[in-house]
Amino acid sequence: MNNGLFITVEGAEGVGKSTNIAFIRSTLESMGIEVVVTREPGGTEMAEEIREVLLKNRTEMVAESAELLLMFAARAQHIESLIKPALVAGKWVISDRFTDATYAYQGGGRGVAFEKIGILETFVQDDFRPDKTILLDAPVEIGMARAHKRGELDRFENEKSAFFERVRNVYLDRMKKDPQRFELIDASKDLETVQLQLKRVIEGIVEVSS
DSSP: OOOOOEEEEEOOTTSOHHHHHHHHHHHHHHTTOOEEEEESSOSSHHHHHHHHHHHOOOSSOOOHHHHHHHHHHHHHHHIIIIIHHHHHTTOEEEEEOOHHHHIIIIIIITOOOHHHHHHHHHHHHTTOOOSEEEEEEOOHHHHHHHHHHTSSOOTTTTSOHHHHHHHHHHHHHHHHHOTTTEEEEETTSOHHHHHHHHHHHHHHHHHHHO
16 A cells, blocks of 8 residues: 655644645545544644643743744654554645744744754654645735634734744745745635635645655
């Protein structure tokens, strides 16, 4: 049995990841592909518990190093307990965020040195990387306006616009440095237009992989 494909979906707040991941899943399943949808931080019982710790609004200042280590602790469990077994079983795994998000949020947003993130990336993942990354991109003001409409914001969503500008810039920079892995989607458009873009991308990935 051939291994499945690991596809990550990235983007800052309010770019429509949840809605569009559901669309990606249904598109792939309509082609007869078995799909596992997961998220980061999270995806397994233990990793979801770490997620709760990370996202909770709190008065105590969270040390940047503590946040970074918790992200990779959740990721280590996620990879070994869910992602790799699903891929070996021939399933396609679609993850709402992965390590690019750590570079964008902890690196760009928090200012943690990329070299430190890279050390942990190698330690936790070795050479394991996504096969494809779909980047949903929209101007920060559009994304934050959408996020505020969803209701109560978590600890990350409560950050200022400058934080999310840095996050977006890192995502776009990583895409430029690895254009073979990334697929850019203009998420500022209406949902129908966004999903037309996504459909073309997904069909292209399936064609290449078959």
